[in-house]
Amino acid sequence: AILLSAGLLLGIGFWHGRTVGAQLPEPGSPGDPLVTLSWVTEHVATRTALVVVDLPAGARLIGEAGTELVLRSGQATAIDSLLGGLANVTRGVDLRMGEAVPANHLLIVPRGDGRGLFAVTPLVVMVRGGHRVTER
Known part of the structure; x- marks a missing residue:
């Protein structure tokens, strides 16, 4: 059987x-x-390469829609918009205004509406996609 x-x-x-x-x-x-x-x-x-961006303390890095961010060193907080925060795809959460950005997590800017990072201390950030840096 x-x-x-x-x-x-x-x-x-x-x-x-x-x-x-x-x-x-x-x-x-x-x-x-x-x-x-x-x-x-x-x-x-044609795939955009990752670039390393150094930011002084007090600077802001604002991403365009689809921009990928990885904080490599320093302390940063999230900059959100009325429509939401930064997508932390490593943890599966949304980072809202003022929340600490963890190092070595992949963040995606979902819309080009002013979202990005604020440098609490000098930062090193890997960036893929459109972005601008404003100081102070």
């Missing part, structure tokens, strides 16, 4: 794998296109 059950389960698993596998698109088809090295190189090259 055990051998019969094992054989039956093996047969069902084999049949299911074949039917699921049969639904996968063929490589090179419109459902799974092949791409050239030049296409990959072009699209990877």
Whole structure:
């Protein structure tokens, strides 16, 4: 009975794998296109690089919509807007005005409405995307 059950389960698993596998698109088809090295190189090259930004104490770094921020050193607080705060995607929380920004957490500015960081002490921040720095 055990051998019969094992054989039956093996047969069902084999049949299911074949039917699921049969639904996968063929490589090179419109459902799974092949791409050239030049296409990959072009699209990877257009991705904006992370830049390191040094801010003095009292400065503000304001991001545009979609800007990514990572505080590397120093103490910063969040600058929010009426529509919300900075998305801390590392913790899955929203940082509101005046909340301490944790180091090495990925923050995303969801809208270009004045959100960013305030430098309590001199900062080093990695930034990907549009931003401006205002001092004092």
